Amino acid sequence: MKALPRSFYERDPATVARELLGKMLVRRLASQILSGKIVETEAYYGENDPASKAYKGRKNFNEPMFCEAGRTFIYMVHGNWLLNIVAHPKGEVGAVLIRSLEPLQGVEVMKKNRKTENIKALTSGPGKLTKALAITKELNSVDVTDSNSDLIIVENIEGESFDVCTSRRIGVKADLPRDLRFYIKGNIFVSKP
Numbered sequence: 712m713k714a715l716p717r718s719f720y721e722r723d724p725a726t727v728a729r730e731l732l733g734k735m736l737v738r739r740l741a742s743q744i745l746s747g748k749i750v751e752t753e754a755y756y757g758e759n760d761p762a763s764k765a766y767k768g769r770k771n772f773n774e775p776m777f778c779e780a781g782r783t784f785i786y787m788v789h790g791n792w793l794l795n796i797v798a799h800p801k802g803e804v805g806a807v808l809i810r811s812l813e814p815l816q817g818v819e820v821m822k823k824n825r826k827t828e829n830i831k832a833l834t835s836g837p838g839k840l841t842k843a844l845a846i847t848k849e850l851n852s853v854d855v856t857d858s859n860s861d862l863i864i865v866e867n868i869e870g871e872s873f874d875v876c877t878s879r880r881i882g883v884k885a886d887l888p889r890d891l892r893f894y895i896k897g898n899i900f901v902s903k904p
Contacts, residue, residue, distance in 0.1 A: 712737060712858060712865045714855060714858045714863040715781075715863075715864050720798040721801060722799075722800060723805075724754035724755060724807055725754040727754070727796075727807050728753060728807040728893050729875060731796070733749065733750075733867050734864050735749070736749055736809065736862070736863075737816075737862070737865060739862075740820070740844075740845055740861070746814075746815045746817065747812030747815050748815060748867055750813050750894060750895045750898040751893070751900075752892070752894075753808040753810055754807055755806050755808065755891070757805060761887070762884070762886050763776075763805075765777070773786075776804050780798050781796070781797065781798075781856040782853065783851060783853045783855060783862060784797050784806050784852070785851040786848075786851075791838025791841065791842070792838070794808070794840070794841050810836065810840075811894070812834040812844075812900060814834050818833070821843035821844065824843050824844070824845055825839065833900075873898075874895070874896040874897075875895065876893070876894050877891075878890055880892050
């Protein structure tokens, strides 16, 4: 499997967030492959974005957001790890939160990881998908453009067409005055239609 190149992530976070829809997130876990189609994302910017982890400037915990695009930025919110992919033009700051996946490979392992049989609820939220795919802080700053990484994003072989919906970001106290959440219209794995 060939990972998307770094140049894919070296663009405006909103463009990357929209274009990640339909791509496949692949997690290598020992001898297992877990994967899902990305069906929902949110874009975040730097110090001028009140909802961003980079809003108050560079700190130890948000360091990846300021580094090269194409690396993971993983942090905890309400007891859940959240997976972001650093995305921004060179010299800027930004990341894309992966909000929901449509499970594809390794569904039985995901069910065990999440302790649920409900496939619809398996990866339909940012904390649910990290639990299902066993994504933790250990994968912080991993290079998703390296095809040998334990976490990569690849083109989806299906190559389906779909409509993209947008909305304001979910669960943020302050927001920018534009839609920065992107999701596949009608997909049952989107966290909130």
